[in-house]
Amino acid sequence: MDFQFSEEQAMLRDTLARFLADHYDFEARQAGVHSAAGWRPAIWKALASQLGLLGAGLPERFGGLGGGAVEHAIVMELFGRHLVVEPYLSSIVLGAGALAEGSPALAQAWVPALIGGEAVAAWAHAEPAGRYCLSDVQTRAERQGQGWRLSGRKRGVVAAPWATHFVVSARSAGARRDSDGISLFWIPREARGLSLREYPTIDGARAAELDLDQVEVGAADVIGEAGAAFALVEHLNDQALAALAAEAAGAMQRMLADTVDYARQRKQFGVPIGTFQALQHRMADMYVQAEQASALSLVAAMQAGASPRERALAASAAKAQAGLGGKFVGQAAVQIHGGMGVTEELAVGHYFKRVTAIDLQHGSAEHHLRRYADLLYPAGATGLAHAA
Numbered sequence: 001m002d003f004q005f006s007e008e009q010a011m012l013r014d015t016l017a018r019f020l021a022d023h024y025d026f027e028a029r030q031a032g033v034h035s036a037a038g039w040r041p042a043i044w045k046a047l048a049s050q051l052g053l054l055g056a057g058l059p060e061r062f063g064g065l066g067g068g069a070v071e072h073a074i075v076m077e078l079f080g081r082h083l084v085v086e087p088y089l090s091s092i093v094l095g096a097g098a099l100a101e102g103s104p105a106l107a108q109a110w111v112p113a114l115i116g117g118e119a120v121a122a123w124a125h126a127e128p129a130g131r132y133c134l135s136d137v138q139t140r141a142e143r144q145g146q147g148w149r150l151s152g153r154k155r156g157v158v159a160a161p162w163a164t165h166f167v168v169s170a171r172s173a174g175a176r177r178d179s180d181g182i183s184l185f186w187i188p189r190e191a192r193g194l195s196l197r198e199y200p201t202i203d204g205a206r207a208a209e210l211d212l213d214q215v216e217v218g219a220a221d222v223i224g225e226a227g228a229a230f231a232l233v234e235h236l237n238d239q240a241l242a243a244l245a246a247e248a249a250g251a252m253q254r255m256l257a258d259t260v261d262y263a264r265q266r267k268q269f270g271v272p273i274g275t276f277q278a279l280q281h282r283m284a285d286m287y288v289q290a291e292q293a294s295a296l297s298l299v300a301a302m303q304a305g306a307s308p309r310e311r312a313l314a315a316s317a318a319k320a321q322a323g324l325g326g327k328f329v330g331q332a333a334v335q336i337h338g339g340m341g342v343t344e345e346l347a348v349g350h351y352f353k354r355v356t357a358i359d360l361q362h363g364s365a366e367h368h369l370r371r372y373a374d375l376l377y378p379a380g381a382t383g384l385a386h387a388a
Helices: 007-023 026-033 041-050 069-082 088-102 104-115 230-265 277-302 308-342 347-360 365-376 378-387
Strands: 121-124 140-144 147-158 165-172 182-188 194-200 206-217
Touching (some): 026 347, 069 230, 088 104, 088 121, 121 147, 182 230, 230 308, 230 347, 277 308
Antiparallel strands (some): 140 147
16 A cells, blocks of 8 residues: 655645644643643644644534545544644544444534534533443433433543533434444533533543433434444444554554654663663664554555445454554653663653553454454354354
């Protein structure tokens, strides 16, 4: 496959790289993480209005720049290199993506606001008993006149404390327990019956549990066709996998760079430890893992418009490598740094926390290896599931 970026994509990458280098060093990032808000809204507004980059991967008809999943991957890889906590995945890839793909009317009304930073969306699909099964949705949606009434609980909603709106999945009353009857709803934060329990995550972000108690939603706020949104959920989930894999690749590249720099400076027996052959081999293996993660994330992004099976194969391959490679690179980086690697003051430990969190988002490496095998060899899917 051709991995050459277009001129526009190269400009996007260079512009964002310069901005983050100037405004998002580790100390500034930590100050934002430990602030009361937990993020830096001014950075988000600058990305939106000053640079106009939040619309890079969204259609022009909704105010975007006409890009797609590859542009998302470019942004997310750079975000990974700088440990950016701002909600690009939840608000742009998933939130704006759901509106753009599922509801032209809602997209016309809200995607420009998401691109401009005036609104922030959070993806509320996972549930306490659902693990990584996308079709295990127990939140109920009951008809009420022309609208709906939702009740249930969502867990691990990343960026929920900063969100103005939520994309919430629910199942129609009486529908089967597979992919049948699942709908997506666009719900404002101030909706009556919606409550949040906020908490910090291990990687410095913020998340929340959502409780929905008879939340009323109008018919105009249904994303896509009521009861038939599962295909859209799968498509958006695969896009999120590609974006997370790109972020993990960026974090791995930064851990490798910091480790190589440290190995050139740290001395034992009067020589830099980077001259030790065993550590050279370890850092070469780190490089291979990071490059594989970057390549597979781009493949997944370029397969975003392929058939559902091919798209899912590429997305799961990228996410599995992100989890396995991130663990290898993170452990090696911490080990080579020694005790310093786990201190609060050194960046490398925070990168390791982030790649660990990425592995758990939208399915672990083990989950996606199993999904890949089931897609590749469908005749053995039942046996593999029982064996796991």
